[in-house]
Amino acid sequence: MAVKSAGIRDVAQLAGVSVTTVSHVLNDTPNMRVSVETRARVRHAAKTLGYGPNRMAQALRTNRSGLIGLLSEEIATTPHAGRIILGAQNAAREHDLTLVIINTERDAGGTSHRDDVQALIDRQVDAVLYATMYHRSVSLPPNLQDLPAVLIDSTDRAGIVPAVVPDEVGGAVAAVTHLVEAGHTRIGFLNNDDDVPATHLRFAGYRQVLQAHDIPFDEDLVFSAPSETLPGYGLARELLGRSDRPTALFCYNDRMAMGAYRAATELGLEIPRDLSIVGFDNQELIAANLFPGLTTVALPHYEMGVWAVETLVHLLHGEAEYRLIADKPALLDCPLVIRGSVAQPRAN
Amino acid sequence: MAVKSAGIRDVAQLAGVSVTTVSHVLNDTPNMRVSVETRARVRHAAKTLGYGPNRMAQALRTNRSGLIGLLSEEIATTPHAGRIILGAQNAAREHDLTLVIINTERDAGGTSHRDDVQALIDRQVDAVLYATMYHRSVSLPPNLQDLPAVLIDSTDRAGIVPAVVPDEVGGAVAAVTHLVEAGHTRIGFLNNDDDVPATHLRFAGYRQVLQAHDIPFDEDLVFSAPSETLPGYGLARELLGRSDRPTALFCYNDRMAMGAYRAATELGLEIPRDLSIVGFDNQELIAANLFPGLTTVALPHYEMGVWAVETLVHLLHGEAEYRLIADKPALLDCPLVIRGSVAQPRAN
DNA sequence: ACGTTTTGCCAAAACGTCTTGGCATAGATA
DNA sequence: TATCTATGCCAAGACGTTTTGGCAAAACGT
Incomplete structure (x- = not known):
């Protein structure tokens, strides 16, 4: 079954040179001294034999497994x-x-x-x-x-x-900014209640946007619960049931947003006409399959x-210094994925 | 950084034996001849040195990379x-x-x-x-x-x-049987319209159960569309809008089931009171997050x-014969995952 | 007591590659 | 012409294992 493949020796023999030379040529060893013609001959021989190096032997010799x-x-x-x-x-x-x-x-x-x-x-x-x-x-x-x-x-x-x-903060900023730019000023936030970085950072992003747009922060608009569908539903139910309900919701994640969708439906609120929603995580299976599609923030x-x-x-x-990189974690962009859950607030 | 670890030689030296012996002991070479005491010494030496074989060398020698x-x-x-x-x-x-x-x-x-x-x-x-x-x-x-x-x-x-x-057929049988045993006899089937094995096999399972329970097959209860949420919604909308609507729906997959949920909601049908639904695939993100949880079939x-x-x-x-196994594909069980979307049909 | 088997162990070769230290020849310099 | 340097190539050792074929000494049989 498994055909024993050509080795460096076979290449050497076919090219009429030593294995040393073959190794040098195929690895482009720095300042090797092999004539142009010989190189060509070696390369040709390797190709006709379908030569590929034995990674295990390589690894053993070089002490790098790849x-x-x-x-x-x-x-x-x-x-x-x-x-x-x-x-x-x-x-x-x-x-x-x-x-x-x-x-x-x-x-x-x-x-x-x-x-x-x-x-x-x-x-x-x-x-x-x-x-x-x-x-x-x-x-x-x-x-x-x-x-x-x-x-x-x-x-x-x-x-x-x-x-x-x-970049959790950046993602939250993108999400909330999107809502603000659509004209929303009363924006609820359904947050996670775990003590994890995302909880605090997404919240920070939320506040940051409000401040940048001179929208007063209203703590009655911020609720926390476990980041699941059901708690999201409960929170949304409560927040949206109020007379001064927000016109938009920023949700900690797509599952909570899914719960919010249900709450909205039950309360007779149409998304996005009566309520805009933005999620977080871009879980395709949820975000793309809700009606309308959920605008959300993608994790990189x-x-x-x-x-x-x-x-x-x-x-x-060895091109980079270990400590140097370790110093601060790298932040990667969390882009907004726009679907259909955001619109202008309805003119009262 | 990377500490050079002990080799078989070090173990041999510490145990006062040859590398050959070490190799034999550690590999439990069949019918090796090494005294019990020596084995113990070797094992001990290996342990104290924290010896682990160099996989690359092993691979090179044995021609098996693992x-x-x-x-x-x-x-x-x-x-x-x-x-x-x-x-x-x-x-x-x-x-x-x-x-x-x-x-x-x-x-x-x-x-x-x-x-x-x-x-x-x-x-x-x-x-x-x-x-x-x-x-x-x-x-x-x-x-x-x-x-x-x-x-x-x-x-x-x-x-x-x-x-x-x-085992697609088996999965479908489990799903539909579950519905039949709950008392349903008018069971709609929202099928995929791709020409893939699952389409035909799940359908076969559906028919098989009907036949086994002497329920006449009604082709007006079987609809096909692309296996996505939206088409599922459309099909369900149509099927459930009829006066002689089925009391239960078997869906090709959870996404179509998700669409059916929406259709049911819009038509004022409560799941599972007015309509039972079973899906397929057990996509946690969907099945566990719908209200009520979707009873579905898990893929193995x-x-x-x-x-x-x-x-x-x-x-x-070499314990098994290649051809022998290749002969027929192995079928693995698709178990039913019961959540909350199935109930008895409502007594009219 | 002498051959024969069994037991316990080891030396050395091999796996396929990379790499060090050469050795010739050809060209350049003096 | 004699020396030096650069060029082009190669032999052989090493990486850490496994495995073959042995060799002594001990145990056994007669």
């Missing part, structure tokens, strides 16, 4: 992880690296995470990507310091490892995957 | 791919194999898929998993025959490669990932 490990929480639960993988994979391929994936449990106690990292180290990965399911601050397993690493969607509590996270999962791999490559090539 | 490639379509688009990855990864880990993932484009023309397979071969994977995004029949790139392979969620048009797919993505890896392992160990 593998990079992606440690990802809960791959299954969310499409987000998928986009990270996709971005990382594409970037890796660009640099002739191979992505190996290990799933890890979110809140596994004890040495579980350390074991996962160790599993990757045992497999000779050159570096590791550590991706969490949502933006938060983590304390890292100690053995992660044994090799280059980059954090995705989380920051190192100790501030030692480079990290990339979404794909881009974070790419960024992380690119950064690793720089690190591995 | 890598298995997962070629997956459109990782990003769907959580389904995530569950396949998760299952495959867990099973791989169980067998001390490492999963490397390559994303491929769904309908990429030309030699694209062949190139993807080649990329994996070039990376010395021992075998490959080929996963498609939804159940269908494919023609495989020729170089996939150069090494063991298993198909996930698709079948080989040529019938050469082993495959595992969901995780299980297919596991099955595929297990099968590969058997193949690699």
Whole structure:
């Protein structure tokens, strides 16, 4: 079945040179001394034999496996992880690296995470990507310091490892600005009640926009609850039932927005005529399938995957200073995705 | 940074034996001849040094990399791919194999898929998993025959490669039976209109249940449209607007079911009191977030990932005959996930 | 006591590549 | 012409394992 493929020796023989020369030519060894004709002959021979280097032998000799490990929480639960993988994979391929994936449990106690990292180290990965399911601050397993690493969607509590996270504030600013520019001034905010960065940062973005537009902040317009559909429904029900109800809602995430849709329907409010809504996360399955489509903010999962791999490559090539990058987490843009849930407020 | 770890030589030295002996002991080489005491000494030495074998050297020597490639379509688009990855990864880990993932484009023309397979071969994977995004029949790139392979969620048009797919008929039977057992006899079916296996098989399951329960098949209760929310809404609207409307709906997938929910709401039908609905796919984001939760059929993505890896392992160990397995695709169970969208039909 | 088997261990080769330190020849410099 | 430098190439060792074929010593059989 598996056909034994040509080795460097076969190429050497066909080209009539030594293996040394073949290696030099195919690797473009800096300041090698091989005549132009010989190079051509070698390249030709390699091509006709369909030669590809044996990665294992290469790895053994050079001590670089070309593998990079992606440690990802809960791959299954969310499409987000998928986009990270996709971005990382594409970037890796660009640099002739191979992505190996290990799933890890979110809140596994004890040495579980350390074991996962160790599993990757045992497999000779050159570096590791550590991706969490949502933006938060983590304390890292100690053995992660044994090799280059980059954090995705989380920051190192100790501030030692480079990290990339979404620009939550910017995303919230984009969302709320969109509402303000449509003419809204009474904008409710259905926030998450977990103590995670996103909670505070999206709220900060919300306030920032109000202030920039001289809209007074009204704390009666801000409610918090677990970031699920049902609590979102409950909150929206309450907020929209009031006589001085807001004309627009900014929701912590798309699931809460989904709940708000239901509340609006039940109260006889038509979206976006009577109520504008903006979500966060751009969960296609929800946002694109609601009626009307939910205008929301996209998280840059794909881009974070790419960024992380690119950064690793720089690190591995020694082109970048580890500490320098680790200093501040990189912020990636959260673009607004406009669908159909925002309109001008109805002239009373 | 990366600490150079102990090699087999260090272990040998510490234990006072030759590397040969160490290798034998640690690999449990069949009918090796090493005294019990020596084994203990070697094991102890290995442990104290924290020895782990260099996989690259191992791979080079044994010509087995321990890598298995997962070629997956459109990782990003769907959580389904995530569950396949998760299952495959867990099973791989169980067998001390490492999963490397390559994303491929769904309908990429030309030699694209062949190139993807080649990329994996070039990376010395021992075998490959080929996963498609939804159940269908494919023609495989020729170089996939150069090494063991298993198909996930698709079948080989040529019938050469082993495959595992969901038991669509069984799933549909479970869904419709659930409705029948709740007392429904007028059950509408909102089907997909693509010519893919699932379309025909789920329909077959639907008919099968009717027949088994002596319920006459009424073709006016079966509608087809693209399997999206909006078409689902349209179909449901039409079907439910009629005077002799069905008391229950079986939907091709959860998105169509989501559309049906909306139609029901607009027509003043309360789910499940006035209308029972069963979906297919168990897309958590939709099914768990609708009101009430959607009873639906789960696809065995995780299980297919596991099955595929297990099968590969058997193949690699030569414990199973390739042709034998390839003969018929394996069918995996599609269990019913009961939430809140089914009830007895209302006594008129 | 002598051959034979079994037990316990090891030396050395091999896997396919990269890399160091050469050695010739040709051209340049004196 | 004699020396020096640059050019073009190669032999051989190393990376860390596994595996083959052995060799002593101990155990066994007669």
